[in-house]
Amino acid sequence: MKKILTVITITLSLFSCSSDLEKLNENIKDPTDVPGEALFTSAQKSLVDQMVSTNVNDNVFRLFNQHWTETVYTDESNYNLVTRTIPEQHWEHIYKDVLKDLQQSAININKTTVSITENPLNKQNKLAIIEILNVYSYAILVETFGNIPYSEALDLNYKTPKYDDGLTIYKDLINRLNLALTNLDPSGDSFGSSDRIYNGNVTQWIKFANTLKLRMGIQISDIPSEAALALATVSSSAPYVFNSNTDNADLKYLTATPNTNPLYVDLVASGRSDFVPANTLVDYMNTLNDPRRSKFFDSNKDDPNTPEIEYIGGIYGASNSFPNLTHITSTIQAPEYPGTLLDYSETEFLLAEAAERSLYQTPLNAESHYNAAIVASILDWGGTITEASTYLAQPDVAYTTAIGTWRRKIGTQSWIALYNNGFEGWNSWRRLDFPQLTKPADAVSEIPVRYTYPIIEQTLNRFNYISASSVIGGDDVTTKLFWDKY
Incomplete structure (x- = not known):
């Protein structure tokens, strides 16, 4: 009997050791084992981080817009994209850190069994929201590069994925967005606190998806062959878009690393003084006595060398003295300052465009949307209705008297309002060609209208790179690019 007990004890001991050894071989970081909700949060933050960042290795859109310029190191202000492999970083962040995590998030959520007490609409809503961010992310890549890997992207069976036609991708993305919208149901929940933008509010995601759809419809509206699609896309989304600043797609950052706003990391924690507002923007806002200057910039009134001038921008593309120039407002440098993907002001400018293009309402409605956009921007930056009214009353701002075509009026004011959204500011400028920006004296090219493909694609995916x-x-x-017709 004692011998039998000894054998049983040894066997159980060996089994236990074997089980423990197997656990040591488990990859606890395997994304297939991570909750889909956690992967969604990671992807969401990575997306906003990339779009908000001003790290010159990752995102130089504020410089392309001539909203900001550099002080000592001026390569990027002069459109040098090669030294720091900037296109590669943008490409990699979105493909690897955003789209791949979203793909795995959907896989993991799909295979999770819904309990008998859970509303099945919750899973449906989660998958639809993931799809909306997929569409947003791919649209950014297409709008940045043109033709990109799409149908074979993210599939490990394709080591050298082909590049698909940009317009074909864009049209497919609109279809995917339409399907995602049909799957969103406010009677169910979604991600809750795992959603750092809307805290799982499905109604807000419906507004976001429609606003994104509006923007994508406007983006293709200059393509003659896609006139019908642009009309259908814009007219079906416009009634359901953002209607106040409370709808803004703002990701909530925290005060402690690694969850702080990238601007805090780039401008404060780095201890560097690499950027100042560009004279292109500051001078124009000075001529209009724009009330947002005190929100966008820190005043120069305490500078004994220039006490008579309140705001002085750095010469765009040149070396600039940080101490002697206007500085970027401390407001957006706070660690918890939110990062924005889409906002109400941009929405109203898009609606003004839609009206002028007769895609939604008529050109007679453009002025009201233009005014609403400017008011929304001023209020969102902490201004007042009185300040907005005074600003709009100026002949150079008022829609009926401001100089130029509707493209110039909307393009210029949209450029100002998109001050803290570099990519969308660049998008608006490329689409409308206003304001008229001038390249700096030392520029290595004309003002970029796209990123070049990553250098790594030229070596590892050369055949498809050459073809694209x-x-x-x-x-x-x-x-x-295919949509940039003027």
């Missing part, structure tokens, strides 16, 4: 470059008209920063 040829199709779009050359892998150059001056190659206009």
